[in-house]
Amino acid sequence: MAMRVATFHTTSSLLDRTLTTQARLANIQKQESTGLVSTDYAGLGSEAGSVISLSASISTAESNISAAETVISRSDTIASVLQDITDLLTNARSSVSATSTSDELQDLQTSAAEYLEDLELLLNTQYQGRYIFSGSLTDTEPVDTSSYEATDLTTVNTDYYQGDSYTQVIRLDSGTQVEYGVTATLEGIEEAMRALSYLANSITLTTSELDDVDDLLVDAQDAIITATSAAGTVSSRLETYIENEEDYIAQMEDLATDATSIDIAAAAVEATTYETMLEASYSALSTIINLSLVDYL
Template sequence: MGMRVATFAASDRLLQAALKVQAKQAEATLQQASGQISDNYGGLGNKAGSVVSLQSSVSMSKSYAEAANTASTRVEAMYDAVDSIIDQITSMKATLSSFSATSSGTDELQVTAEEMLESLASLMNTQLGGRYLFAGSAVDRPPIDLDSLASATSPSSADTSYYQGDDAVTAVKVSSEQTVSYGVTADNENFEKALRALSLVASGATDSDALTEASGLLDEAISGLATVQTRLSLNASALKTAISDQENYQDFAGDLATSLSGVDVAVVAAKMSAYETQLQAAYAAIGNIASLKLSSYLS
């Protein structure tokens, strides 16, 4: 039966109201499925700016954490290399002590020193990710060139002519306000002393004075490199703290952004139930209006 003109206006108003409720119900359904207020920033209203800012800061925080993590990996590799150097020159120190006691095996001692000199140079030329770690900012070239190291004679003097890097201090920005400097260069006095001691022995200077000087240089190098390791440990600790701080911030900012852009699923479920009730009532009312007849009141 067609709708009478007298009831059309009331039915149309109810229908429009029902369509609005239906649209809200559809929006709530999407929210319940995604857990988000809207699938675009426009739907967040005045919260959009805050959410965008938080998401941007989280991205920046991840960049800082990644840079700090890369630096931490480099520091760890440097620490391990220094540790190996200490082990080797400690062994050489014991060999010198033994040689002083026996006064034999000159050629063997010289060969041992030559081999260890090459080994230490290799450790100081350690690379990671295509970067030479002990070269300062000159990361594209090996910091140690033994061909440039003159054979030492006793009494010797400091000589860093072997060093091919620069004196730049490596640093990484770990936050908008903090930069962590880290590492050590191969011209460090303790590296130099170790190389010079080995050069003395490798050059064939095995007299008592030369061996005493070489042994003393190794002692100083061992003690000094232990201090270098301590500094590297402090560098590693600072970087670890920076990474932890950034990760904590990411969790905080991420949760805050989610709270601003997310929905309370329980609240949405309650709204959907209310919308369903409203729709049923609206469509029932429309049906009742459409079925009205004058005879219903005249009978």
């Protein structure tokens, strides 16, 4: 391209403006195709910090939801097992009520041993590879009755327990904690173990003791029903928490969308304007470049 000194500055200035217009047109066309102000944080300018903060808040909320969903599943499993134990105790009480003679005691003791074995199996339930009644010792079976024997109906005896006293908790982002774990030392569970062990193993058992056995089973059942209800309350509370977190995520996503999205219609108008400007620049450049000395004679 040949040009005279007199037109050099004008040409350079016009070329710079043309290149700038080209860049702006390319950018607005990219925004049109993606619907986004920018595909990276660098292109968001002053909004980048806010968008990063919003993204972090959304990620945190999603993690909170995932943790809460896991706890709900565990809590529901605990509630289900406790309900099975309640049903087992109902059957045990029926067996006790059906025993009225000394001759029937042996059958009752056989049934009690079976109930005790079933209770042990229930308390050794695993969820996702974790024993749910062992406290923090989730890789240890909580109950072992091989050397456990209740010698009376009044003395608390947790010799069957192999776990620890830790109660599982979930920490919510608000700073509050929700306890959801149950160990096999729960009062109702210990009472059930004691009543069934005494029934199964006592060599001096008489029919006169059966009312006391039934009373202990009733106490055990009541305590376990209360624990079942508590587990359900935990699940309900966390379900509400999840709903609130989901609403929060939706709000943060709306804010992020507002900060990162463009008005497609407005972008189209802007692109048309840049195209018009660019065509005018091309025309002006062509005119200047093709000027010759003859034009000034």
